[in-house]
Amino acid sequence: MREMKVEREKDHGLFAFPEIGVGHPQTCMVDGIQIATGCTYGKLLVEKTGIGKLAVTLWKPGKIAVRVAMKPEFMDRLAQFEFFTYRKAGKEPSEIPDAVTNEVVDWMFAQPDEALFLVEAKPNFTYRPARGSFNKAKCVKCGEYVFERYVRQVDGQPHCLPCAGYGS
Amino acid sequence: MREMKVEREKDHGLFAFPEIGVGHPQTCMVDGIQIATGCTYGKLLVEKTGIGKLAVTLWKPGKIAVRVAMKPEFMDRLAQFEFFTYRKAGKEPSEIPDAVTNEVVDWMFAQPDEALFLVEAKPNFTYRPARGSFNKAKCVKCGEYVFERYVRQVDGQPHCLPCAGYGS
Numbered sequence: 001m002r003e004m005k006v007e008r009e010k011d012h013g014l015f016a017f018p019e020i021g022v023g024h025p026q027t028c029m030v031d032g033i034q035i036a037t038g039c040t041y042g043k044l045l046v047e048k049t050g051i052g053k054l055a056v057t058l059w060k061p062g063k064i065a066v067r068v069a070m071k072p073e074f075m076d077r078l079a080q081f082e083f084f085t086y087r088k089a090g091k092e093p094s095e096i097p098d099a100v101t102n103e104v105v106d107w108m109f110a111q112p113d114e115a116l117f118l119v120e121a122k123p124n125f126t127y128r129p130a131r132g133s134f135n136k137a138k139c140v141k142c143g144e145y146v147f148e149r150y151v152r153q154v155d156g157q158p159h160c161l162p163c164a165g166y167g168s
Numbered sequence: 169m170r171e172m173k174v175e176r177e178k179d180h181g182l183f184a185f186p187e188i189g190v191g192h193p194q195t196c197m198v199d200g201i202q203i204a205t206g207c208t209y210g211k212l213l214v215e216k217t218g219i220g221k222l223a224v225t226l227w228k229p230g231k232i233a234v235r236v237a238m239k240p241e242f243m244d245r246l247a248q249f250e251f252f253t254y255r256k257a258g259k260e261p262s263e264i265p266d267a268v269t270n271e272v273v274d275w276m277f278a279q280p281d282e283a284l285f286l287v288e289a290k291p292n293f294t295y296r297p298a299r300g301s302f303n304k305a306k307c308v309k310c311g312e313y314v315f316e317r318y319v320r321q322v323d324g325q326p327h328c329l330p331c332a333g334y335g336s
Contacts (some may be wrong), residue, residue: 023299025300052319145243
């Protein structure tokens with residue numbers, strides 16, 4: 001945000017593409033991204049790319065995109081903290097002693113940004129958000145509203161995807 | 169949460185499947201779901217199903233799942249508020265006068281839950297979260313860490329997906 005000279009997003013004009021996938025740790029960095037940037041999942045401003053890296057590209061239409069990645073050296077040092085010994089043993093975050101959690105959090109905040117992050121401009125980054133429409137129709141089978149993009153016709157009548165038999 | 173007798177999730181044991189898609193309004197209900205349930209995108213506890221409805225299924229392993237859907241009658245009344253006249257005209261939320269926003273918010277909070285929501289148990293709901301692993305490897309080309317599930321072999325060497333040529 002500092003590199004791009006953008007503020008926390010109030011509306012729908014800033015997008016975050018974290019490179020996390022599923023089934024790996026430290027994805028919660030994306031909750032920090034939601035809070036810090038205002039690019040929330042509910043506003044359709046954040047979408048994971050499924051590359052399995054701790055990195056994110058921030059993009060504001062009309063401005064250059066910037067990619068921020070956690071440095072491997074930082075990840076190596078991070079992994080040595082006792083917090084992750086608990087996590088690897090299957091302990092949930094709320095089960096880990098506060099002192100153990102605070103140790104790694106305090107250490108992390110004491111590091112300069114340059115120790116954590118590789119920052120690079122992404123001049124060729126492109127993205128086209130889905131075009132929006134308020135149109136909706138009632139599914140003739142279940143009676144629920146469906147936004148138009150997701151309506152399917154069955155015998156010429158509007159259906160939702162599950163009622164059309166296209167899965168739920 | 170009241171129907172299921174569950175608390176806001178501290179760790180990774182509650183999942184929310186909102187039925188929103190893209191390119192339609194009122195998806196921001198999912199930010200309310202993240203905040204209220206603790207099922208955040210960063211914790212991989214919320215995933216949209218792409219059906220295009222304002223509904224959500226909440227699931228706790230070992231408990232029955234519950235689906236909550238906005239009633240069509242409520243959506244009809246909601247659509248009549250001036251707030252949506254502004255939104256349909258392309259005004260962003262921050263550009264809409266506070267009084268106009270507060271009018272619909274205050275009205276919504278004054279409604280009983282039964283006016284807003286259809287609630288139904290989903291006894292047959294199943295979901296299997298991705299199995300987690302802390303294993304990771306450095307991509308030999310870019311030098312960045314990749315979690316193991318996303319590592320691809322090129323000439324026997326570990327690569328990230330973009331460096332393997334499998335897209336970015």
